[in-house]
Amino acid sequence: MFKWKVASTAFIWGVALPACADIIFADSFTRRSSNTVGAPLEYPSEVWRETNRQTNDVAIVRGRLQLRDRGATAAQLDLSTAGFENIVLSYRWAPLAQSDPTDRLLVRWNDGTGLVTLATH
Numbered sequence: 001m002f003k004w005k006v007a008s009t010a011f012i013w014g015v016a017l018p019a020c021a022d023i024i025f026a027d028s029f030t031r032r033s034s035n036t037v038g039a040p041l042e043y044p045s046e047v048w049r050e051t052n053r054q055t056n057d058v059a060i061v062r063g064r065l066q067l068r069d070r071g072a073t074a075a076q077l078d079l080s081t082a083g084f085e086n087i088v089l090s091y092r093w094a095p096l097a098q099s100d101p102t103d104r105l106l107v108r109w110n111d112g113t114g115l116v117t118l119a120t121h
Contacts, residue, residue, distance in 0.1 A: 025079055035059045037074050048074050093121060
């Protein structure tokens with residue numbers, strides 16, 4: 001049984017000063033289709049780290065992040081938010097037509113003490 005999920009954009013931003021918001025990280029996944037996610041064009045040093053069982057479990061497909069199979073994940077690690085306040089995570093996602101009704105997308109954040117689930121879809 002395959003598990004499919006797609007994210008089309010991901011943004012993380014925070015406020016360093018009360019009156020201004022800085023984008024900490026953004027990825028629109030607008031690069032060519034590939035079985036590796038790689039780095040967003042806007043932030044080439046921030047490479048997505050992948051955890052997957054097969055080489056095509058995490059991929060870029062037609063401008064979207066695709067997660068396939070149970071346990072397939074894509075996570076941005078080592079992204080410092082030090083010095084920022086009121087951090088906001090924004091993303092858009094949609095299941096593919098082939099998604100199983102029991103599929104779930106978990107959005108998690110490491111608060112320094114461990115993973116905290118922010119949302120389950």
